Amino acid sequence: MTTAAAGLTADLHVAGRLRARLRARPGETMAVIGPNGAGKTTLLRALAGLVDVEGSIEVDGDSWTAPPRLIRERSLGFVFQDQSLFPHLSALTNVAFGLRTRGLSRREAEARAHDWLARLGVADLAARRPRELSGGQAQRVAIARALAPEPALLLLDEPFSGLDVGVATALRLELGRHLAAYDGIALLVTHHAIDALTLADTVLVLDEGRVAQAGTAHDVAARPATDHVARLVGLNVIREQETVRSFSPSAVTVSLGEPEGSARHRWHGRVLSAVPHGDAVRLLVDAGPELLADVTPSAIAELGLAPGSEVWLSVKETAVLTYATGSG
Amino acid sequence: MSTPQAPSTLGRPPWLLVAPGVVAAVLLVVPLVTLVLDTPWASFGSQLGRPEVREALAITAWASFVTVLACLLLGTPLAWLLARVEFPGRSLLRAAVAVPLVLPPVVAGVALVTALGRNGLIGRVLDDSFGLTIPFTTTGVVIAHTFVSMPFYVLSVEGALRASGERYDVVAATLGADRWTTFRRITLPLAMPGVLAGAVLAWARSLGEFGATITFAGNFPGTTQTMPSLIYQALQTDPEVARTLSMILLVVSIGILAALRNRWLTTP
């Protein structure tokens, strides 16, 4: 009973928006991914107590739902999508806020807050107001503010949205380090596959308010059960009821005429778009299902491929991974 | 931070806006200018020296000061309740709070008499049980001023609270703050422009308050005679004196408004 109690166990039902069960161990970082409207932010808000939820939430053996616990009594840290730093307080006072509410003296709280700002690399910004901070700097302060009270549950809502690519990349690396050192449970809502793959231990895939897939990052990426994840990780995925066939775009052969040979899997359709993808060019083809195919730039030139061209796609059986949707 | 100017390449302001704007400006400014020009400045000093004038100024100053205090201490919680707490009858209460705004001051005075006059609903109880009468006392003046001024304050603060929304309240809660701490450290500081604007409005209204005061609290030098009452009385016999007294009130008001100015009235 006691070992099962450690970590996060939740069974959440938000009317009309979400119905999900999840389990995370202490120290685990779980990425929550899914298309827009899937209920990712609702999930975080339900755990925080910001929306009405039926069900149960248990954190390290403490029930947060029976009896329903006030937000301020939950041991959590929330990093909001727009940071939501208190505009009238300095960065330092923002970070110290959660410590002062827990009874620390001003000096003690500010000292610890200063430590956290230093850990996030923004100690020299301590006296600045939020409006004087850049996006990346503000996000660092927001993370420090959420972590400073050492919560049992850390919730991050799309922490890299709105940041420049370079800034986001740097922040991603640092956050990875902090999350590794953090011994609570972190839930990270993200749109970027790379977050899920690099920062998270486990991935929870939501679709239309339900859990579509859950597992380690590696498993989910290798055997995506939803189109969304497939797109995220750049795989082609074809579902037939409970069976999923996935294959990489690089395994796809593109030809103008119907392919000879034994390739069992073949489709034809019109090219919708062609974008550079690393050294290759990735085509999106409307061939019944929408499929991705990588071709070399010289092939584009040779075949005269452009949006609108009619092409045939084929892939060898050996390149196709087949699995049941429940797995992973 | 000054408001940014529109570039001149937008063209000249349209006369359809300029003309009525000028008319409005003239309407508002000319009477003040003529009052200044018409004041017998020579007797300004001696008027200030008269005991009734000093007393009336003191009562006016005291009453408006306590009015602002009452607004801050009582009006702020009311505004917070109206903005943040859902309770049955809330919109009704909000409408009732706004009523003194549109009530003719004399009617406000009559209303106060029906409540707190010697034969009023509450006044009768006060008189019979404690021997306390409120009309004809300086307290009565303060109550009359507060009654007509507080709605300005409450509505201003409530507006500011609703504009900033509950967003930061929620953030503070996730950081462990109880509702009082949230109010003290987050909500109130963020609403400060609204608080100050409301306080200035309430103070200004109180300064000029006449109808309710004279109807409810009466008019006696040293106790209940405010500057407006003194001016109205002076009008009967000596309009020149009335003008001087009006000037005194104007100078004091403008002085304080100028001191408060942009510093306090713009958003942080």
Add this chain to the structure above:
Amino acid sequence: MSRRHVTAVAATLAMLLPTAACGTQDERATITVLAAASLTGSFTELADAFEAAHPGVRVRLAFNSSATLAQQAVDGAPADVLATADSATMRSAEAALADEPRLFASNTMVLVTPADNPADLTSFEGLDSAAVSYVTCVPTAPCGAAADALLTGSGIAAPPVSREIDVKAVLARVTEGEADAGIVYATDARAAGTAVTTLEIPGAATRLTTYPIATLEQSTHPDLAREFVELVTSATGQRTLRSAGFGPP
């Protein structure tokens, strides 16, 4: 609507405004009488009588504190007749008078209390107590000046709790029970009927206030104005005033 249309409409409306104001005035003649507050009842009756006797003429009455009315007359308010509650106030309006003022009535001051007399006052001297709250007019008004003189004359040191702008306001305080007593005119006490209990003031009979009436220079109907004054000083007028409680001039 094009810009030119809007301008044309606006200009037309602006030109019509003054004519609209003219339109509300009757084709009939109207005279305005400024009268002291204490004359409310009787002058309303006299105005009706005047209108009945002069078909097509309207009498507008403005009741207020005498001092205020005198000021207004001097400031050029559009009125035809002025009737004040004492000669001092009428003198202050000298510059606006078209003829010599004529005395038409007199009044004495009395002490009134609410009908139930909450302070149990039996005499004027009873005012001289901290437990009694009484009101008078402002000293700048005739009723206030007279009241002050009477209070001094009886050696009463306790001040009133409030000084009201005119005698009707004093009466209102008493009838509402907000004050224990008030010093008003005998005519006001009469008008209030059973709402008040009346007490005599020692020395009031010797301190009559006499009411003068005069026509004003700015009158646009000097003949009608003079006729109104005639009515007030005539036997009919005197009867009306007498029945309201006024004494002879």
